Amino acid sequence: MKAVQFSQFGGPDVLQVREVADPIAAQNEVLIEVKATTVNRLDLFQRNGSRPVGNLPFTPGLEAAGVVLQDSNGFRAGERVLTTRASQARGGGGYASKLAVPATDLARIPEGVSFEQAVAAGLAASTAWGSLFDLGHLQAGERVLIWAGSSGVGSIAIQLAKHAGAWVASTASSEERIKTLKQLGADEAINHRQQSVSKILQSSGGVQLVIELVSSSLQDSIDSAAPEGRIILIGNLGGKEATVDTQSWRLKRVSVIGGGQLHTSVANEEKILRLIAEKAVQPLIARVLPIEQAAEAHRLLESGDVQGKIVLTFA
Incomplete structure (x- = not known):
């Protein structure tokens, strides 16, 4: 699978697109194909070394929206889902094209809500x-x-x-x-x-x-x-x-x-997604870029000029 990783700390250019092994879902996990993720300030801090990460190379990404690849734990292949806990998933963070996510961490995306909207709301x-x-x-x-x-x-x-x-x-x-x-x-x-x-x-x-x-x-x-x-x-x-x-x-x-970085319940996250489907609320999206431009997305966020979320998409 494809993943954007860094093997050393530094500026945006340390982010590299690589081919890595697919994750293998455990019994309680659901394998998803990631369609969109976002750039968060924590990603920048992890990349420049000011916040601790696990072993290098490291795959950033706090959230991910995508498609279930196979029936598992009450989810059906083809269902559209969101996790705001991608950094805890098997396979890396949201900058990876596949993740094995605990079923309890997945919110279903309703009709009328795009992957970009879901993940921009996200965390x-x-x-x-x-x-x-x-x-x-x-x-x-x-x-x-x-x-x-x-x-x-x-x-x-x-x-x-x-x-x-x-x-x-x-x-x-x-x-x-x-x-x-x-x-x-x-x-x-x-x-x-x-x-x-x-x-x-x-x-x-x-x-x-x-x-x-x-x-x-x-x-x-x-x-x-x-x-x-x-x-x-x-x-x-x-x-x-x-x-x-x-x-x-x-x-x-x-x-x-x-409070710090908060996660409400998955049930509440699904309520938010339904509000988006009803057009009662709408996430503010600054830019949508392909995952290959993750370094440019980091530069944009560091500039302080964007309003709302920067979304990265997988083809």
Whole structure:
């Protein structure tokens, strides 16, 4: 089978297309032919050596959408499926053309949802759902702030929160991205480089929930929260360190909950895919490239210019 791997750490050019042995599915696994995967920031960190990986050569890829190759564990050959746990599959990560995936890790893709849409939702949507509902316990009528709204997680989180009946504020760093937030349904779109997020939100009573994807903005999140608000700390796009005023934190009784990379249940992932089929939400796709251009996809993500997900496809 075909796989994109790296045998040494470095820039995007260390990614190479190789022929490797097909995985052999264990008793509890389902063999799938991968049709699409995505590029995540963790892929970049693994490739440059700043995050640990297993033995080299290493096949990146956190998620994969594809077709079941043979009947197994309740799945039928030809069924279209998604896994957001491709990095744990036999055969490597999602940059491999075949994977043996535990049946419990597979979500069925409904009619009307393409492989590209499914995988672009993928882990980003699973993390968004987990942060909003599993950890954040978002309720209809609540107010939520979602940082980095044009990112993969942020863009789907805006739509899921709106679908759940929440009032949504989100942030971006340019007027082009502000337009994207409004198109996604944000009630308040704030250019955080030009405006004070916390002043704008506190003037209207604050928010009950914050999805914090930047980390360096944690003080702004505390200031934006209403008393007894919840902050779900998911990402650190702005760096892993933040200085906060503990006085404002404790007096407001704000809860800060570490989330990191989240997986909601497979059942919830299938709910998200059905929402996509119903066109209630749509993943934001920046580019679709063939797997052979994985190095170019890494360069694009590192540039910081893309909005949404970069999808890689297998012919």
